[in-house]
Amino acid sequence: MLWETSPNSTCLHAQREAFIADVNRIQADAELANARAQLRLPSSRSLVASTKEGKFVAMTSPARLAVSVLVISGCRRHEPAPPLIRPVQTTVIRYGTAGEPVSLSGLVQAQNxxxxxxxxxxxxxxxxxxxxxxxxxxxxxxxxxxxxxxxxxxxxxxxxxxxxxxxxxxxxxxxxxxxxxxxxxxxxxxxxxxxxxxxxxxxxxxxxxxxxxxxxxxxxxxxxxSNVAGAVTAKGAEPGEVVQAGQMVLQVAQKGGKDAVFNVPATLMRQSPKPPPVSVALADDPTITAMGHVREVSPQADPATGTYVVKVGLDNPPDTMRLGSTVIGSVTLSPQPVASIPGTALIQIDGKPAVWVVDPATSAVVAQPVNVVRYDSASVIISSGLKNGDVIVTAGVHALRPGQQVKLSPPAT
Missing domain, CATH: 1.10.287.470 (Helix hairpin bin)
Structure with missing residues (x-):
């Protein structure tokens, strides 16, 4: 039967009733056509065909059959689409306790x-x-x-x-x-x-x-x-201007020691050893280096950047490390358990950093908040939120939703 192909009982019942009504209507038309044929009356409702036995059978209207077929086919339920499984790239979390090297850029200035x-x-x-x-x-x-x-x-x-x-x-x-x-x-x-x-x-x-x-x-x-010996590094007035008492006209860098001055974030201030040895190199020529020690730390953070000014005294700096040169200072932070993840793995959940963690049992992803220590050029250093061995998604993160199943590529260890 045609209606047996539909699993919907309500729709099946309606189909059955409509089909029975059509059959009864067809039988009634056939009986009426036979009676008119016997009385030699023309039939106005059905087209009558003759059989060998002399009986007449009414032919059903094509439009009525088409409507019945459409009603039956329209009640069929659409099969649900299979769940979408997205291929993703992953990596395995590994925490380390070694001190993390940190580099900051700064400028060379005179100590005095x-x-x-x-x-x-x-x-x-x-x-x-x-x-x-x-x-x-x-x-x-x-x-x-x-x-x-x-x-x-x-x-x-x-x-x-x-x-x-x-x-x-x-x-x-x-x-x-x-x-x-x-x-x-x-x-x-x-x-x-x-x-x-x-x-x-x-x-x-x-x-x-x-x-x-x-x-x-x-x-x-x-x-x-001038009451000192040195080099002029700045001027504060030009001839013709009216200057006030105490207004800087010339700034002189005294001969002697040099400092490398850095703007250091508060998080690094808390994590750095005391006092940390600092390696300083020229930004345009890393082969020119000097060692230094922290000589002065600003007690107050800059209100605009939230960083602290740190002056590193250079020990026997080379002459090529001139005043105003851009330098890179490197220091190793105090050891703590941290993990490095690619920057592409990071997402935002309610304005907070998070990553997609893959459930090994179901291959479904779950958003997990993480605590970010700092951002490097191509990676993010986190201190908590994940466990050793967790598999996180590193590529394709913006096409995922909670609970979505993924197809894992071989994780990078």
Whole structure:
């Protein structure tokens, strides 16, 4: 039977009822056609065919048969598609306890740098050295306008002369009143007043002399002299600019020791041994190397990058390791159980790093969060979240979903 091919009992029942109704309708049409044929009446509902026995059989409408077939075929259930098994590349997790080497880039700087600045403000009229020039102690490197300072000095000298004249008069008055007091010509109060005027005149002279010394010093401060020997590494003002007192005009790297300066993440600060030996090499020529030791660590992280400035003192650096050169510093972290996985294995689950772990029993994948220690150029170093022997997916991770079965390629060990 046609309806026996369908496993759906409800649809099967409907098919059976429709088929029985069609059969009954066909039989009724046949009986009516036979009766009309016997009475020699034309049939308007069915096409009648004659048999050898003289009986007539009604032929079913083709449209009605087609509808029956469509009803029967339309109730058939579609077979479910087989589950999709994706081929993936995998690797096996192996934890190691050896210290991980870490490399960071930095710059070579002088251990001691001095900023040269004027003690007073003024318009810069001359700067005799520039970046790259060498300076020696006492060398004149810049000048500002001195006319204002000279005018102040002249005014201070005039005040001093006036104060000295007043002092001379006060001394003369005090001597005269002292002699008159001895002969009882004047009262004692007048002599005491002369003494007070003499003391005030002496104070004004002392103040005027201090003003003269200050004004004379300010005239000398219009010339800027280097107090160290070294090389100019930066300039802070150009001739014609008005500089303030204390504003850096030139920066000088003093001769002597050199530092390699690095910006170190906080995680490496916690994991590095104390103190770690550091190997430093030029970025453009790794054959030029020097050993160093941590000389200074910034107590506060940079608010923008979250890194700490670490200065590594270089031991006997070669001359080719010049100031401003880019260097690569290498250090071995304290040993801890870590595993290295390809960067292509990492995914994000709820904003956190994770990997696809393959269940060996079912070949289905499960998302497993991991703790990332750091990111290298082509790999990711993790410290927890996986076990030794876990098989993780390293290629094809973005086409997977939880519970999906995969076909494993030979794992890389």
């Amino acid at each position: 740098q001095t900023s040269l600045a004027f003690r007073i403000g003024g318009r810069l009229i001359d700067r005799r050295v520039s970046v790259g020039d060498t300076v020696s102690p006492g060398q004149l490197v810049a000048r500002i306008e001195s006319q204002d300072a000279k005018n102040t000095l002249s005014s201070a000298e005039a005040d001093l002369a006036s104060a000295q004249a007043t002092l001379v008069q006060a001394r003369s008055n005090e001597a005269r009143y002292r002699s008159l007091l001895s002969t009882d010509v004047i009262p004692r109060e007048k002599y005491e007043d002369a003494q007070r005027q003499l003391a005030a005149a002496q104070s004004r002279v002392a103040a005027a002399m201090a003003s003269v010394r200050t004004a004379r010093d300010n005239v000398g401060y219009t010339d800027l002299h």
